[in-house]
Amino acid sequence: MEQVSICILMKPTSCMSQPLLLEGKARFLDEHKLGTMKSFSEVDKHVKKDNDLVDKVHEAEKAIDSLLDSINQKIEILQNDSDDESPDGDDNAAVADNAHSSSLAQQNEKEKNNDQKNDPFDLDVKQFLNTPNTSGHSYNHITEIKIDELACELTMIDKQMLLEIKPDELLHNAWLKSNKYTKAKHVSMRLHFYEKISNLVATCVVHEEAIEERVKTVNMFIMVADKCRIFQNFNSMRAVVDGLLSQPVLSLDETWKIVKSIHKTKNRIFKKLMGLCGLPYYAAVAKAVINPPYIRFFRYYLTSVSAAQRKITSKSANPATSKEVDNDAKDKLLDKTVRSSLHEQQEAVNLYKFRSNFGVREYLINTRCKSNEENCKIAHQKEPNIKNRP
Numbered sequence: 001m002e003q004v005s006i007c008i009l010m011k012p013t014s015c016m017s018q019p020l021l022l023e024g025k026a027r028f029l030d031e032h033k034l035g036t037m038k039s040f041s042e043v044d045k046h047v048k049k050d051n052d053l054v055d056k057v058h059e060a061e062k063a064i065d066s067l068l069d070s071i072n073q074k075i076e077i078l079q080n081d082s083d084d085e086s087p088d089g090d091d092n093a094a095v096a097d098n099a100h101s102s103s104l105a106q107q108n109e110k111e112k113n114n115d116q117k118n119d120p121f122d123l124d125v126k127q128f129l130n131t132p133n134t135s136g137h138s139y140n141h142i143t144e145i146k147i148d149e150l151a152c153e154l155t156m157i158d159k160q161m162l163l164e165i166k167p168d169e170l171l172h173n174a175w176l177k178s179n180k181y182t183k184a185k186h187v188s189m190r191l192h193f194y195e196k197i198s199n200l201v202a203t204c205v206v207h208e209e210a211i212e213e214r215v216k217t218v219n220m221f222i223m224v225a226d227k228c229r230i231f232q233n234f235n236s237m238r239a240v241v242d243g244l245l246s247q248p249v250l251s252l253d254e255t256w257k258i259v260k261s262i263h264k265t266k267n268r269i270f271k272k273l274m275g276l277c278g279l280p281y282y283a284a285v286a287k288a289v290i291n292p293p294y295i296r297f298f299r300y301y302l303t304s305v306s307a308a309q310r311k312i313t314s315k316s317a318n319p320a321t322s323k324e325v326d327n328d329a330k331d332k333l334l335d336k337t338v339r340s341s342l343h344e345q346q347e348a349v350n351l352y353k354f355r356s357n358f359g360v361r362e363y364l365i366n367t368r369c370k371s372n373e374e375n376c377k378i379a380h381q382k383e384p385n386i387k388n389r390p
Helices: 002-085 089-118 121-129 147-164 171-176 185-206 211-230 234-244 253-261 264-275 280-290 298-313 327-349 358-366 372-382
Strands: none
Touching (some): 147 185, 147 211, 147 327, 147 358, 171 185, 171 298, 171 327, 185 234, 185 298, 211 234, 298 327
16 A cells, blocks of 8 residues: 555656656757857857958058068169169268268357357457367266366466456456456456356256266266365356356256255255355455465455445545545555455466366367256256246
8 A cells, every 4th residue: 555655646746747847958958059059150250250350461461562562672773773873872972971061060150150149258268268179188078077177177267367367457347347348358258257167067967868967967066166165266166156056956956855865975065165155255265365375256356356446436535634635646546456456366376286188178168058048948847847946
């Protein structure tokens, strides 16, 4: 009885589930087959597209090859024609080189003419300082010059200019008159060269492309100014410092950050040099007078000469005699005062015995400097995230 009941229980269930199972299998197979067919059809489509693309690439490569062949053939034909028409190819190349050189020479001459138009006095200064470079050594960049050589040559140029000044050029403030280039020629030359050196310093710094090179150039000029201080050449020291304190150089904030943070010794020296531009300058000069040679800062020297003359001309009476001082006596006293002051400075500067480096002089004289406005624009391009200081 047990077995029968089991069979009865199992049989109906199996008989009922079999058609459902078969139907599910068939449905599964159909769906799988359909999905597989769909996936294969999509793959076929992609393969066809890839094949079409490959065919197009091959066709393009063939077209490019044929085009290059035709171009090469034309080039060969043109070369053959040029060889037949002009057998003297080297001569033509030489003519072209000569034409290029002449165009460069014309451009340089044009620049010189423009410089003369902008500052005709610059040519006189160059002619006065120009000395044939017998050393055979020339410089293309400021950093090629040694610090000692540059400071020595600046001092020797100052010496040459000072020794040429005549007392008449200092009388009655002749260097401030409209005819200063004729009445006070050598004084004007000296003032002009001072401005040139300051401008040269600014130009050399801002024209460096890499910030590392700008830092290097700034540090070099700091040491040149300090060497001039050691030589007691306060004029060239101040000219270099003024160049470093110019607006284009001061606006290079990133450059100065590196100088202040990494090159701390140079920064301390520069602060000391800036201090000598104020009241400590007079104490340094007083010390230098006892131990020559020395060169005063020329603008301060002219100010003192002008003050002495003003004091003499303002005298209305002689305290000893209570009589009016006549103009002849004033002129004699003026002449004596100016001659004495100039003689003292020329005697001191004449003690410098450095050997001139004409290669350095040639660089200082002939290097073309940019104006302050041009240097400001260049500085802004090099370090654009700056705020130009007034």
